[in-house]
Amino acid sequence: MRQLLTLLSGIIFGIGLTVSGMTDPARVRGFLDLFGDWDPTLAFVMGGALIVMAVAWVIQPRMVKPLVDTTFHLPGTRHIDGKLVGGAVLFGAGWGLGGLCPGPAIASIGTAPDIAAIGTFVLAMVGGMLLHKLTTAKN
Amino acid sequence: MTIPGFPDADPLGGLIGGVLIGISAAIMLLGAGRIAGVSGLLARATGIADSGPPWIMALNFIIGLVLGGLAYALVFGPATVTYSPSLPLLAAAGLLVGFGTRMGSGCTSGHGVCGMSRLSRRSITATMVFMASGIATVAIANALGWGW
Numbered sequence: 001m002r003q004l005l006t007l008l009s010g011i012i013f014g015i016g017l018t019v020s021g022m023t024d025p026a027r028v029r030g031f032l033d034l035f036g037d038w039d040p041t042l043a044f045v046m047g048g049a050l051i052v053m054a055v056a057w058v059i060q061p062r063m064v065k066p067l068v069d070t071t072f073h074l075p076g077t078r079h080i081d082g083k084l085v086g087g088a089v090l091f092g093a094g095w096g097l098g099g100l101c102p103g104p105a106i107a108s109i110g111t112a113p114d115i116a117a118i119g120t121f122v123l124a125m126v127g128g129m130l131l132h133k134l135t136t137a138k139n
Numbered sequence: 140m141t142i143p144g145f146p147d148a149d150p151l152g153g154l155i156g157g158v159l160i161g162i163s164a165a166i167m168l169l170g171a172g173r174i175a176g177v178s179g180l181l182a183r184a185t186g187i188a189d190s191g192p193p194w195i196m197a198l199n200f201i202i203g204l205v206l207g208g209l210a211y212a213l214v215f216g217p218a219t220v221t222y223s224p225s226l227p228l229l230a231a232a233g234l235l236v237g238f239g240t241r242m243g244s245g246c247t248s249g250h251g252v253c254g255m256s257r258l259s260r261r262s263i264t265a266t267m268v269f270m271a272s273g274i275a276t277v278a279i280a281n282a283l284g285w286g287w
Contacts, residue, residue: 002171002196003195003196003199005166005170005171006167006171006196006199006200006203007199007200007202007203007206008166008203009163009164009166009167009170009171009175009200009203010163010199010200010201010202010203010204010206010207011203011204011206011207011210012159012160012162012163012166012203012207013159013160013163013164013175013177013200013203013204013207013248014203014204014205014206014207014208014209014210014211015156015159015207015208015210015211016156016157016158016159016160016162016163016207017156017160017204017207017208018156018207018208018211018212018218019152019155019156019159019211020149020152020153020155020156020157020159020160021149021152021153021156021218021219022156023208023218023220024218024219024220024221025220025221025222025223026220026221026287027149029277029287030147032270032273032274032276032277033274033277033278033281034274034277034278035274035278036277036278036281037147038145039145039147039148040142040145040148040150041148041149041150041152041153042153043153044148044149044150044151044153044154044157045153045154045156045157045160046157046251046252047154047157048153048154048155048156048157048158048159048160048161049157049158049160049161049164049252049256050157050161050252050255050256051158051161052158052160052161052162052164052165053161053164053165053168053252053253053256053257054256055165056161056164056165056168056169056256057168057256057257057258059169060168060169063169065172066168066169066170066171066172066173067169067170067171068170068171069171069172069173071172072168072172073172073173073174073192074172074174075174075244075254075259077244077261078259078260078261079261080260080261080264083242083243083244084243084244084261084264084265085243085264085265085268086242086243087238087239087240087241087242087243087244087265088239088243088250088264088265088266088268088269088272089239089268089269089272090235090238090239090242090243090272091235091236091239091240091243091246091269091272092239092268092269092270092271092272092273092275092276093235093239093272093273093276094231094232094233094234094235094236094237094239095232095236095247095269095272095273095276096272096273096274096275096276096277096280097223097228097231097232097235097276097280097285098222098223098228098229098232098233098236099222099223099232100229100232100233100236101177101236101246101247101248102177102178102181102236102240102246102247102248103177103204103246103247103248105233105236106177106181106201106204106205107204107205107207107208108208108218108220109205109208110205110206110208110209110212111208111209111211111212111217111218112220112222113217113220114220114222116226117222117223117226117229118222120226120229120230120233121222121229121230121232121233121236122233123230123233124229124230124231124232124233124234124237125181125233125234125236125237126181126185126187126237127233127234127237128233128234128235128236128237128238128239128241129178129181129182129185129187129237129238129240129241130187130237131234131237131238132237132238132241132242133187133188133241136242
């Protein structure tokens with residue numbers, strides 16, 4: 001049941017990203033092109049998602065446990081540190097360069113007309129995650 | 140539906156897609172008790188992250204994402220996508236996104252959607268920083284003639 005629910009959640013997420021046009025790097029880049037030909041679509045995507053999730057966060061504390069698990073697994077970190085900010089700077093730079101973040105990149109693997117482009121990005125992204133693990137494990 | 144002054148914007152499609160993303164994240168939260176953060180789930184599904192949800196659960200979400208994109212294409216036809224024509228640029232972008240999301244513990248979904256709606260100070264900070272960084276990067280890239 002838990003597996004089915006997670007799969008369903010992924011499917012709806014993938015459809016949502018495609019419907020909203022977020023799988024198109026040119027559109028995402030248009031949102032970040034604030035000083036050029038600005039495309040505000042991404043703000044509507046964020047707005048729609050935030051409204052639904054804000055309701056979910058009101059319901060969550062009133063539940064003893066999630067529907068298909070025995071406990072909630074939520075991040076408890078509150079500290080704002082250099083890793084958080086530095087990571088966000090690097091991620092934002094990559095997001096601006098390619099117009100892709102992890103969700104839309106994965107959601108377009110099966111449908112992208114240019115498999116070399118999306119394949120290059122996704123492989124490099126997994127490589128970047130691996131590089132992070134290898135470089136932090138030493139410290 | 141268009142917004143005056145922004146003929147290319149798709150506010151209705153954006154809003155509908157955004158609500159679907161919110162529903163998906165709400166199913167993860169209220170159903171499975173987890174944050175629908177794609178970078179974290181991808182790192183878990185590929186075996187890179189040592190902690191987080193069970194491996195099979197992360198893998199299911201990632202497979203679902205791919206299936207969702209395919210389902211849309213089957214019903215409505217292929218979505219319009221325009222990638223950067225430069226593979227080295229896409230490789231650099233991917234490296235930065237992969238490294239940065241692990242270092243900063245999240246991306247647009249985990250921090251942007253799930254964390255901001257929780258009013259997490261960490262997520263609001265991260266989202267403001269990666270948006271500012273993205274805006275600055277696009278402005279610089281355009282100035283250098285790397286726009287596409």
